[in-house]
Amino acid sequence: IVFTEEDKYGLYSNLLFKYFLAEGVVCGHDLFVASAKEHPDNILKELPAPLLDDTYRNKLGEEATAVKSEDFQDSMKIAWRYQNLPKMEASPTTSTKFGHYYDVSKTMSPELCQSIKCHSFYLPEELSLQPKMKTCTMNSAYRKLLQSIQRIIYHEGFDGSDPQKKQKNILRVGIHSLGSLLWGDDICSSGTPEDVHSLTKFLYVLRGLLRKSLSACIITVPAHLIQNKAIMERVTNLSDIVVGLESFIGSERETNPLYKDYHGLVHVRQIPRLNSLICDVSDTKDLAFRLKRKLFTIERLHLPPDLSDTVSRASKQDLAESAKLLSSGCGAMAIGKKHLDF
Amino acid sequence: QGKFTLLRDTRTDGSFLVHHFLSFYLRAGCKVCFVALLQSFSHYNIVAQKLGVSLTAAKERGQLVFLEGLKSCLDLFFGEKEEEQSGQPSPLQFISESASNLKALFDFIQTSLTPADSDSWKSPVLLVDDLSVLLSLGATPVAVLDFIHYCRVTVCSQLKGNIVVLVHSSEDSEDEENKLVVTSLCHHSDLILWVEGLATGFCKDVHGQITIIRRLSLELMAEQDRVQIYQYKIQDKNVTFFARGLSAAVL
Numbered sequence: 001i002v003f004t005e006e007d008k009y010g011l012y013s014n015l016l017f018k019y020f021l022a023e024g025v026v027c028g029h030d031l032f033v034a035s036a037k038e039h040p041d042n043i044l045k046e047l048p049a050p051l052l053d054d055t056y057r058n059k060l061g062e063e064a065t066a067v068k069s070e071d072f073q074d075s076m077k078i079a080w081r082y083q084n085l086p087k088m089e090a091s092p093t094t095s096t097k098f099g100h101y102y103d104v105s106k107t108m109s110p111e112l113c114q115s116i117k118c119h120s121f122y123l124p125e126e127l128s129l130q131p132k133m134k135t136c137t138m139n140s141a142y143r144k145l146l147q148s149i150q151r152i153i154y155h156e157g158f159d160g161s162d163p164q165k166k167q168k169n170i171l172r173v174g175i176h177s178l179g180s181l182l183w184g185d186d187i188c189s190s191g192t193p194e195d196v197h198s199l200t201k202f203l204y205v206l207r208g209l210l211r212k213s214l215s216a217c218i219i220t221v222p223a224h225l226i227q228n229k230a231i232m233e234r235v236t237n238l239s240d241i242v243v244g245l246e247s248f249i250g251s252e253r254e255t256n257p258l259y260k261d262y263h264g265l266v267h268v269r270q271i272p273r274l275n276s277l278i279c280d281v282s283d284t285k286d287l288a289f290r291l292k293r294k295l296f297t298i299e300r301l302h303l304p305p306d307l308s309d310t311v312s313r314a315s316k317q318d319l320a321e322s323a324k325l326l327s328s329g330c331g332a333m334a335i336g337k338k339h340l341d342f
Numbered sequence: 343q344g345k346f347t348l349l350r351d352t353r354t355d356g357s358f359l360v361h362h363f364l365s366f367y368l369r370a371g372c373k374v375c376f377v378a379l380l381q382s383f384s385h386y387n388i389v390a391q392k393l394g395v396s397l398t399a400a401k402e403r404g405q406l407v408f409l410e411g412l413k414s415c416l417d418l419f420f421g422e423k424e425e426e427q428s429g430q431p432s433p434l435q436f437i438s439e440s441a442s443n444l445k446a447l448f449d450f451i452q453t454s455l456t457p458a459d460s461d462s463w464k465s466p467v468l469l470v471d472d473l474s475v476l477l478s479l480g481a482t483p484v485a486v487l488d489f490i491h492y493c494r495v496t497v498c499s500q501l502k503g504n505i506v507v508l509v510h511s512s513e514d515s516e517d518e519e520n521k522l523v524v525t526s527l528c529h530h531s532d533l534i535l536w537v538e539g540l541a542t543g544f545c546k547d548v549h550g551q552i553t554i555i556r557r558l559s560l561e562l563m564a565e566q567d568r569v570q571i572y573q574y575k576i577q578d579k580n581v582t583f584f585a586r587g588l589s590a591a592v593l
Contacts, residue, residue: 150420200478205419208412211382230517234478237510238380 121148142202146209149173153213171215178202179221199231203238243268343465344498348531349508350524354550356508356537358576360471361386363506365395368405372503373463375454377447379411379475392579405463407454411475444481444489452496455503466503468493473527474510474520483519487526494530532557540573548573552583 121144153171179199210217223244226232236242244267349359364386367374378386387397400406455466476486490507497503511524528534534555540548554570572583 146419197478197480201480204412204475204479205415208416211412212416228516230515230519233512233515233517233520234474237474238478 119148119152121145139198139202142198145175146202146205149206150209153209153215169214171213173210173215173217175217175219177222178219179226196228196231200234200238203235207238241268343502343504345504345532346494346498346530347504347506347533347535348527349506349535349537350511350528351508351537352510352512353539354537356535357381357471358581359535359537360469360506360508361389361393362581364397364469365390365393367467367469367504368395368397368400371405371464373405373407373455373457373466374400374469375407375409375451375466376469376471377409377411377451378471380472382412383408383410409450415479444476444485448489448492448496451493455497455501457501466497466501468497468503468505470505470507472508472510473523477517477519477523483522486523490527549576550574551586 156171206217209215219239221235223232246264246267347363349356349363364374364376368390376386383397390397397406397408401408451468455468457463457466473486473490476489477483481489490505493505497505507527509520509524509527511520515521534553534557536553536555538551538553540551551571551573554572556569571586573586574581574583
């Protein structure tokens with residue numbers, strides 16, 4: 001389960017959600033889209049178009065190598081200890097080819113969308129149908145959603161129940177804005193919700209469904225609205241990957257010169273430790289994202305050099321704040337209580 | 343024998359200890375009942391194979407009773423006719439009932455660990471990964487503590503076996519129910535293995551710190567608890583432990 005904490009206005013998490021679905025279309029996977037707010041068909045119409053143009057990728061590759069060969073000549077004189085460290089890459093995807101790139105300014109062609117099977121679950125339509133499951137203590141919207149997902153998995157053979165189906169495919173499930181008021185759950189609106197366990201029970205059953213079948217799931221949740229933090233802790237425990245998106249819109253960081261190149265930060269709170277004792281931790285802990293006209297990129301957070309002449313208290317405070325940000329790492333490895341000032 | 347070990351992790355993942363205890367007890371020839379609530383059977387199987395133990399073989403010869411929580415929960419939710427036919431209530435029945443009573447789970451454990459006449463295994467072991475999930479599924483803290491108490495009476499006192507339980511905890515956690523369960527269990531454990539992330543943040547060579555607390559004060563002699571602290575690094579098939587500050591990267 002890829003659990004995404006939405007940013008305040010939902011702009012960027014929507015983008016991430018659409019990327020997940022678009023990747024599914026391009027790879028030929030089946031899709032299942034569930035939403036309570038916007039009709040899934042509308043979401044599917046707005047998927048970004050894939051960049052199947054190889055020349056664009058080559059251009060990116062060329063720029064990267066040009067930069068590398070230039071810097072190789074200079075040898076460092078003062079900071080010579082850093083000479084032996086590998087060149088830091090801003091965007092790690094230029095060298096390895098994994099997945100596809102998308103052009104955000106164009107939408108995917110309908111023919112491409114129709115080449116795969118899309119199942120949808122639009123809550124206002126489903127509520128009118130009768131529930132078939134036996135009574136249990138869970139929010140009825142969640143119950144219906146689980147039932148719907150299970151039905152698709154079973155009928156389409158994603159759980160291997162149909163041995164005659166030779167071609168195995170993957171089901172990509174996207175659930176939009178779970179836990180919000182529109183799903184009938186009041187954890188986002190009150191500190192003492194009526195049923196604290198609905199969301200966690202839902203996630204547990206969903207986890208079971210995903211583990212049993214060839215599927216992957218992305219869920220976006222308006223985490224900033226959930227007042228009961230205990231729920232967020234439990235939910236983190238039940239998910240495989242937890243990513244938080246923090247956008248700078250409307251916050252004081254928007255005008256902060258430290259962040260002028262970026263639109264927000266990416267907090268990786270948990271990474272999966274599956275089928276192995278260790279987990280795959282990259283060196284990069286501090287990630288930021290930016291939305292250019294055509295591309296949405298996630299890069300390492302670079303702090304610009306501190307070239308100010310005046311030693312003003314305000315900017316030093318900001319630097320300390322961002323240093324604290326930089327020292328926080330993923331939950332799967334370790335997070336320090338205190339940060340050391342370097 | 344008859345010991346209750348608590349595995350506790352803070353800000354990091356202590357599941358490597360669960361894998362260790364599982365393969366340790368299986369290799370020692372004990373009968374193990376593993377309540378795996380968070381991950382699927384194949385996950386544990388793959389890691390156990392790296393550690394040199396085959397879970398499928400152990401299951402077949404009756405040494406391992408594996409309760410796969412995720413699968414059991416699915417059967418409970420989506421299985422309509424099968425449950426009535428089998429006659430036995432699901433161990434995770436409390437999820438769908440409003441009364442959070444973990445008795446069905448306890449009955450399952452008791453049945454699986456009570457030795458049958460044909461068994462030749464050594465003392466039984468109960469392994470739980472992890473207890474905090476029960477709270478997420480609707481059990482009250484009191485129900486969880488009652489359940490553990492019943493398990494202790496049966497497994498530790500009556501059957502002279504051992505129990506190993508994993509819980510998550512954190513000092514600045516806002517999950518009061520979890521804190522209650524963890525604190526209570528700490529007071530009743532014979533051995534506590536507390537795994538924490540380093541206070542200074544993430545490090546590639548030292549993954550964390552483990553504190554071993556032997557609760558000698560629980561016994562009649564009333565000695566002081568013995569505390570040892572080591573740091574560790576997890577590798578693909580192994581975990582290396584070393585004294586604080588003496589990681590291989592530094593030496």
